Amino acid sequence: MTHRISRAFSVSILIASALLCRAQPNLDAVVESARQRFEAPGIAVAIVKDGHVVMAKGYGVRKLGDPAPVTPRTLFGIASNTKAFTAAALAMLVDEGKLKWDDPVTMHLPAFQMYDPYVTREMTIRDLLTHRSGLGLGAGDLMYFPPTDLSREDVMRRVRFVKPSTSLRSRYAYNNLMFVAAGQVVAAVSGKSWDEFIRERILTPLQMTDTKTSIRDIPAGADVAWPHAKGDGRMQAVPASNADNWAAAAALNSNVTDVAKWMILQLNLGKNGEKRLFSEAVAREMWTPQMLVPSREPPKELADLKANFAAYGFGWNITEYRGRRLVSHTGGLAGMVTRTTLIPELNLGVVVLTNHENGNAFNAVTYAVLDHYCGAPATDWVSALEIVQKRRDEAAEKAVRAAADKRNKETRPSLARVAYAGRFRDAWYGDVVIEERDGKLRMRFTHSPDLVGTLEHWQYDTFVARWDNRTLLADAYVTFTLKADGAIDEVKMAAVSSQTDFSFDFQDLLLKPVSRDAKAY
Numbered sequence: 001m002t003h004r005i006s007r008a009f010s011v012s013i014l015i016a017s018a019l020l021c022r023a024q025p026n027l028d029a030v031v032e033s034a035r036q037r038f039e040a041p042g043i044a045v046a047i048v049k050d051g052h053v054v055m056a057k058g059y060g061v062r063k064l065g066d067p068a069p070v071t072p073r074t075l076f077g078i079a080s081n082t083k084a085f086t087a088a089a090l091a092m093l094v095d096e097g098k099l100k101w102d103d104p105v106t107m108h109l110p111a112f113q114m115y116d117p118y119v120t121r122e123m124t125i126r127d128l129l130t131h132r133s134g135l136g137l138g139a140g141d142l143m144y145f146p147p148t149d150l151s152r153e154d155v156m157r158r159v160r161f162v163k164p165s166t167s168l169r170s171r172y173a174y175n176n177l178m179f180v181a182a183g184q185v186v187a188a189v190s191g192k193s194w195d196e197f198i199r200e201r202i203l204t205p206l207q208m209t210d211t212k213t214s215i216r217d218i219p220a221g222a223d224v225a226w227p228h229a230k231g232d233g234r235m236q237a238v239p240a241s242n243a244d245n246w247a248a249a250a251a252l253n254s255n256v257t258d259v260a261k262w263m264i265l266q267l268n269l270g271k272n273g274e275k276r277l278f279s280e281a282v283a284r285e286m287w288t289p290q291m292l293v294p295s296r297e298p299p300k301e302l303a304d305l306k307a308n309f310a311a312y313g314f315g316w317n318i319t320e321y322r323g324r325r326l327v328s329h330t331g332g333l334a335g336m337v338t339r340t341t342l343i344p345e346l347n348l349g350v351v352v353l354t355n356h357e358n359g360n361a362f363n364a365v366t367y368a369v370l371d372h373y374c375g376a377p378a379t380d381w382v383s384a385l386e387i388v389q390k391r392r393d394e395a396a397e398k399a400v401r402a403a404a405d406k407r408n409k410e411t412r413p414s415l416a417r418v419a420y421a422g423r424f425r426d427a428w429y430g431d432v433v434i435e436e437r438d439g440k441l442r443m444r445f446t447h448s449p450d451l452v453g454t455l456e457h458w459q460y461d462t463f464v465a466r467w468d469n470r471t472l473l474a475d476a477y478v479t480f481t482l483k484a485d486g487a488i489d490e491v492k493m494a495a496v497s498s499q500t501d502f503s504f505d506f507q508d509l510l511l512k513p514v515s516r517d518a519k520a521y
Helices: 003-022 027-037 079-095 117-122 152-161 177-190 194-203 244-250 256-267 280-286 300-305 359-374 381-406
Strands: 042-049 052-063 066-069 228-231 234-237 310-312 317-321 324-333 336-343 348-354 422-426 430-437 440-445 452-459 462-467 476-482 488-495 512-514
Touching: 027 042, 027 052, 027 359, 027 381, 042 256, 042 359, 052 256, 079 177, 079 194, 079 244, 079 256, 079 280, 079 324, 079 336, 152 177, 152 244, 177 194, 177 244, 194 244, 256 336, 256 348, 300 381, 324 359, 336 359, 348 359, 359 381, 488 512
Parallel strands: none
Antiparallel strands: 042 052, 042 348, 052 066, 228 234, 310 317, 317 324, 324 336, 336 348, 422 430, 422 512, 430 440, 440 452, 452 462, 462 476, 476 488
C-alpha cells in the first residue's frame, strides 16, 4: 500500500468514524430487541451516509445450535433485492444503444409468448420490470419456488400457459416471472448469460468480491447464514434455496459489506469513483414511478408509515417517509428475508439482512435508523410491529378455525380412495401425481421435491394437502370435480391460510387427469 493510498484510507476511516458517532446511539439495542422478539437467529446491518459506510455489523448467529457469529461478511440470500441489479443490467444496455425501455420483448426474445396474443405483441421491456403484465400476484411462481428441476428455458416456454388476471397495464400485481424474462433479455442482447453479465459489469467493478449469483458458487466453509423457518411451532434451520432458474428475480447471495457498495453506487446515480456503471439519465428513470401501487391505511400503531403515494419503478419500490422520497426493496426466500432502503435526499442507505422469515425485524431496524437521520422522535418500532403481527396472526388463525367449524364432518368422499389416484397435469406447472400408499393418498408435485404430502379428507370431494415439510406453512385445499359418470374431471387447489406465502400460487393451477403412462411433463 502506497503512502498516498494509506493516507486516503485513513481519512476515509476518520470520516466514517465521525459519522458513526452521530449515528443512532441505541441501534445495537434496537437490533437485539428485534432479533429476540421476532426470533431471528441472526441479523446483519449496514448504513451508508454521504458516500461513506457509517456502520457494518453482524448480530446473533448464522445457524441455531452453532456459535459461529453473523459478521459484516456473512452471506445471505437477498432474493428480490436482485431485481434492481437486473434493472441496472438492462439500463447499461440502454446506455449502449442496444435496446430501449419501450422495445417490444419479442424484438429481443422472438419466442417469447404470453397467454394473450395481444399482450405478447404489446409487452415491452418497461412492462417486464414494473409488475403490470396482467398476471396475478405471484403467478407462475410454483415453477421455481419451492426449488424445482425446471430450467430457465423451461420456465420461459411455459409462460404462454399462465392465464392473466387483468388486462395489460391495468393493475399492479407483484410478479417474479417477468423478471425471469428480463434476465433472458439481458442474455440475448449482451451475448452473455445473466450471471456473467452481473458478475462482469456490476460485481467486479464495485469490488463486491463476496457476492455470488448462485448458491452453487459459494465455497465450502464460507461465512454463510443458514435460512430458518418455523415448523410445528419450532424455529429450525432449513436448506438454502437454489434460485438458479429464476436468477434474475431472486438469485443473488451477498453481505452487508458488499451491499453497502451497491447502495453508494445507487445514491451516486450510477457513478463508481471516477467511472460510471450507468448514466444519470437511466438511474433517474429506474427511480421514476412507472406503475402506481394500491396502498391501504396503516394500522394505528404504524400511523407514521402513512404515505401520500406508492409506486414501482424498475426493480425499486418508490414511496415517501416523513415527507422524503424513499426508494427500497425487500426480498424473501425460504428462511431468509431482507430489505434495502435509500433516502436520496439525505444521501442515506440502510440494508438489513436476516436469516428467518419475519419481515418485522428488518422493518423495525430500518425505521429506527431512518428516524434518527430524519430527526424524527424515537419510536418503539419493535413493540408497534409486534402488536400488529400478533393481531394479524390471531385473525388468520381465527379464519382457519372458522373454516374448520363450517366443515361438514358427516360427509364422505364420493369415490373409493384409489379412484382419486392418478397423474394430473397443469399446462404451465406440469405434472402432479396422486398415489395410494398404506391406506393414504399421497400427493407429489413432480418438479418440486418439497411439495410432497398426505391428502386428508376435509369434506365432500375436498381434501387438505398436509406437506411433509412442515416449515412450508402452505397446506392447501385440494378439490376434485367429477363428471356425470363419476370420473374425475379436474382438480383445483387453494391455500388453507391467508398467511401462506403468495408464491404458493396453488389457486392458479387447473389440474386435468392424463394417462398414467403419459410422457412426463
